[in-house]
Each structure stands twice: as structure tokens, then as C-alpha cells.
Amino acid sequence: xNRLPAISSDDWLVKVPQxxxxxxxxxxxxxxxxxxxADYLAVDAGLGQGFTGALMGALLLLALVVQLRSSRYTPWKxxxxxxxxxVVGTQITDLMTDGLGISLYASTPxxxxxxxxxxxxxxxxxRTLSIHxxxxxxxxxxxxxxxxxxxxxxxxxxxxxxxALHLGFTRGAIAFGGLIALxxxxxxxxxxxxxxFWIAYILTRPFGAALGDLLTQAKTYGGLGMGVMWTSxxxxxxxxxxxxxxxxxxxxxxxxxxxTH
Amino acid sequence: xxxxxxxxxPATALAALTLAAxxxxxxxxxxxxxxxxxxxxxxxxxxSALGNLSVFRAIAADVSALVDKNDLAGAKTRxxxxxxxxxxxxxxxxxxxxDDWHVVDKAIDRALKAVRADAPTQTDCKAALDxxxxxxxxxxxxx
Numbered sequence: 001x002n003r004l005p006a007i008s009s010d011d012w013l014v015k016v017p018q019x020x021x022x023x024x025x026x027x028x029x030x031x032x033x034x035x036x037x038a039d040y041l042a043v044d045a046g047l048g049q050g051f052t053g054a055l056m057g058a059l060l061l062l063a064l065v066v067q068l069r070s071s072r073y074t075p076w077k078x079x080x081x082x083x084x085x086x087v088v089g090t091q092i093t094d095l096m097t098d099g100l101g102i103s104l105y106a107s108t109p110x111x112x113x114x115x116x117x118x119x120x121x122x123x124x125x126x127r128t129l130s131i132h133x134x135x136x137x138x139x140x141x142x143x144x145x146x147x148x149x150x151x152x153x154x155x156x157x158x159x160x161x162x163x164a165l166h167l168g169f170t171r172g173a174i175a176f177g178g179l180i181a182l183x184x185x186x187x188x189x190x191x192x193x194x195x196x197f198w199i200a201y202i203l204t205r206p207f208g209a210a211l212g213d214l215l216t217q218a219k220t221y222g223g224l225g226m227g228v229m230w231t232s233x234x235x236x237x238x239x240x241x242x243x244x245x246x247x248x249x250x251x252x253x254x255x256x257x258x259x260t261h
Numbered sequence: 262x263x264x265x266x267x268x269x270x271p272a273t274a275l276a277a278l279t280l281a282a283x284x285x286x287x288x289x290x291x292x293x294x295x296x297x298x299x300x301x302x303x304x305x306x307x308x309s310a311l312g313n314l315s316v317f318r319a320i321a322a323d324v325s326a327l328v329d330k331n332d333l334a335g336a337k338t339r340x341x342x343x344x345x346x347x348x349x350x351x352x353x354x355x356x357x358x359x360d361d362w363h364v365v366d367k368a369i370d371r372a373l374k375a376v377r378a379d380a381p382t383q384t385d386c387k388a389a390l391d392x393x394x395x396x397x398x399x400x401x402x403x404x
Contacts, residue, residue, distance in 0.1 A: 043348050046341070168356035213352035221353025228349065 015073050016134045016143065017246070019197060024204065026079060026242050029235040031151075031208030034086035036216075036232050049099075053091045060084040068140060075246040079239070085144065086205075089151025097159065104160040111153035118146050119198075129194045150198065154205020161206065169213035170222055176207035308402035310358040314365070317347055318397040324376065325390040333381045340376050343369065361400055368396040 017023055042052040063081045070077050093111075096102045122129055122142040134143050158176075161167040167175060180203045187196040215231040217223025226234075320343040327336040347369055355362045368389075375381060375389035 039348070043344060162356050163359040166356050166359070169352050172356075216349075217353045218350070221350065223353060 014132065014134055015067075015070070015078075015140050016131065017073060017075065017078060019131070022242050022246070024200070026239055027082065027201075028204050028208040028211065029239050030079065030083045031086050031154075031205055032212030033232055033235050033239065034083045035090050035209060036212065036228055037083075038087045038091060040228070049091075049094070053088075053095065056084060056087045056091060060088050064144065067144075068137060073250075075243045075250060079243050081144070082147070085148050086151050089148050089205075090155045092148075092152045093155040093159070097156075104156055104163060108153065108156040108160050111149060111156055115146065115149045115153060115198075118142065118149055122146070131194060131197055146198070147201070150202045151205055154202045155209075157202065158206025158209050168222065169210040169217065172210035173207065173214055176203050176210060179203050180207060309361040309400040311354055311361050311365070311400055312357060314397055314400055317343060317350075317365075318394065318401075320346065321372070321390060321393050321397060324372070325387075325394060328376075328383060328386045328390055331383050333376065333383065333386060336376050336386060337381070340373060344373060365396055365400060368393045 038052055038056060041047050041055070042049050047055070060081070063077070063084050067077045067081045093107065096107050097104060119129060122139075126139055126142070131143070134140050158172070161172060161175070180200055183191075183196050183200045183203065187193060187200075212231060212235075213223065215224050215226045215234075216228050217225070219225040320339065324336045324340045324343065327333075327339060347366070351362075372386075372389040372393045375385045378385065
């Protein structure tokens with residue numbers, strides 16, 4: 001039976017957070033905020049899809065450089081990168097679907113193959129896919145490449161569910177939420193920890209999108225009618241709260257640890 | 262032993278509660294069944310499962326009227342409302358009938374392109390908007 005991972009002093013070197021409930025909450029909320037933010041810039045602010053895409057791509061590169069150059073895990077840097085990966089991953093799929101007219105029936109399995117390739121190379125080079133051992137620049141690059149691919153694939157899979165299965169956001173939230181619960185159960189029953197992590201990582205993308213839609217969409221469409229502004233404000237508050245607490249606790253611990261050495 | 266995980270249970274709990282409160286606070290109206298609104302049109306032709314699109318058609322009609330008056334700047338301003346309204350309703354409308362949604366979406370795209378052209382012409386704008394209005398009517402089973 002799998003338990004939550006034990007912490008060792010080795011973890012000082014790890015560049016990514018531990019996988020906890022808070023990790024998943026922030027990850028899901030980042031998905032929504034990222035997509036809403038990009039959409040706001042492109043449509044409401046009138047910057048257009050092309051310009052917004054280029055801007056977000058540049059910001060992602062910048063955030064990645066900051067994250068990669070950081071000598072240890074720093075919550076705000078890590079999560080800023082996740083938000084931007086979320087935006088760019090979504091935009092890659094949107095561009096392929098709307099811009100290039102590539103069918104979701106083709107792109108969804110293509111992303112799955114690409115993700116499998118990333119894992120295959122990662123395994124060949126490192127002999128481990130463990131997300132608890134992201135300690136070198138090369139492993140970190142594999143990690144972020146895989147994450148970008150899961151966001152693109154999660155977007156395509158979610159859109160495909162809408163198009164092919166007429167899965168609206170209410171049933172979508174239930175369906176993807178159920179699949180995530182099954183994945184968690186499989187993990188607890190001894191399923192492969194790394195495999196279940198990445199499956200959950202893909203599934204939380206469409207789940208986050210459905211959750212966001214459920215809150216923002218008008219009541220006429222079966223949503224809660226909170227609107228984009230209030231939903232984003234709520235999600236951002238929760239993200240800032242959780243990441244801020246993490247940053248605060250971590251800084252305290254590091255200061256204390258430094259004092260006792 | 263210092264740990265690097267999110268161990269702040271108060272923060273996690275607070276976050277979960279905030280979300281739960283927001284969901285509960287807003288969930289009541291959503292419990293009411295919201296069926297696809299009838300289009301109100303006599304069912305001479307089969308209406309799309311997209312349901313009532315009159316809000317969007319009304320904005321398109323405004324834009325069309327501005328184009329007829331050759332007020333292309335006014336049309337450009339007004340069509341943004343259509344873009345915003347259509348975009349924000351995507352998650353609600355698309356699952357109802359994705360194929361129909363794409364037909365309307367493409368028609369709106371063409372109208373946006375015509376009205377926002379560097380040098381928009383009344384002829385182009387009128388053609389795109391007539392096509393868009395016809396698309397709406399077809400979806401409502403009126404054409």
C-alpha cells in the first residue's frame with residue numbers, strides 16, 4: 001500500500017514540491033487561472049491570440065530560466081512556472097485545433113505518444129522517472145517537458161470529451177473527478193506511484209477547466225454564474241494563500257535549520 | 262526534521278473551506294433544471310440543440326444595421342460585444358451541439374475578420390453579416 005512519501009534530509013536538493021493535497025488544489029486552480037488569464041488578454045483586452053501566445057511563451061521562458069537557475073525549491077518560482085506552462089500548453093492545443101485545423105482525434109493520441117517518448121528518453125538517460133528525485137538540471141528539464149506535454153494533452157482530451165461525448169462542464173467535472181478518485185485509489189492500493197502521478201496530472205487539466213466553467217458559466221447554461229472575475233479572484237486568493245503559506249513555512253524552516261548548523 | 266511539503270493544514274483547510282463556501286453559496290440556483298431553452302420559433306424546421314441564440318443574434322443585427330448605415334467604426338465597436346458574449350458562453354453552448362457551434366463560430370470569425378479588416382468595405386461586411394444572421398436563423402429553425 002502506498003503512503004505519502006517520507007521526507008529525508010536529501011530533499012534539500014529537490015527542486016520541486018512534495019505531492020500533497022495542497023499541491024493538487026493549487027495545480028487544479030492554476031489550470032483555470034492560466035486559461036482564464038490568457039483568454040482575458042486575447043479577447044477582452046483585445047491583444048489577439050497571436051500576440052498573447054508570443055507574450056506567454058516569452059514569459060514562460062523567463063520563468064523557466066528563473067526556476068532552473070534557482071538552487072533549490074522556491075514555491076513562488078515553481079508555481080509561477082506551472083501557471084505559465086498551463087497557459088502555453090493550452091495555447092499549443094488551441095493553435096493546433098483552431099489555427100491549423102488538426103482534429104482532436106489525431107492530436108490527443110499524438111500528445112500521448114509524445115508524452116510516452118519523453119518518458120522513454122527520460123528513463124533511458126536517467127534510469128528513473130521519480131518525481132522525488134528532481135535534483136539535476138537535466139532531470140528538471142525532463143520534468144518540465146513532461147508537464148508541458150500533459151497540459152497540452154489534457155486540453156486536447158478535455159476538448160475531445162466535449163466534442164465527441166457532448167460532455168458539458170457539470171458532467172465533465174463529475175467524470176474527470178471520478179477518474180482522479182480512481183487514480184488516487186489505485187495509488188493507495190499499491191499502484192505505481194510515478195505512473196499514477198502523471199495520470200492524475202493529465203486528468204486534473206480537464207477537471208480544472210470543467211470546475212472553472214462550472215463556476216463562471218451563466219446559470220442559463222447550468223453554471224453557478226459567478227462570472228470570470230469573481231472566480232479568478234477566488235482561485236487566485238486560494239493559490240496565493242497556499243503558496244504564500246508554503247513559502248513562509250519553508251523560509252522559516254530553512255532559517256531555523258541554518259541556525260542550528 | 263524539516264520537510265518541504267505543504268504541511269500547513271490550517272491553510273489547506275481554509276482554502277478548501279473558501280472553495281466549499283463559494284460552491285454552496287452559489288449552488289442553489291444551479292439545482293433548478295435548466296433545459297435547453299426553446300427557441301420560440303414555430304418548429305417548421307428542426308432547431309439546433311444549441312438552444313436560444315437570440316442574445317447573440319440581436320448583437321449581430323445591431324452590427325448589421327450599423328454596416329447598412331456605413332458606420333463601419335461603430336460596427337467594429339459593437340461586434341466586440343458579440344465576440345465577448347460568444348466567447349464567454351462557449352463552455353455552456355458547445356457541448357450541446359459541437360458541430361453546430363463550430364458552424365456559428367466560423368461565421369462569427371468571418372464577420373469579425375471583415376469588420377476588423379485594415380480597410381473594411383461595406384460590401385464585405387454586409388456579406389459576412391448577412392451570412393451570420395442567416396446562420397443564426399438556420400440554427401433556430403427559421404430558415
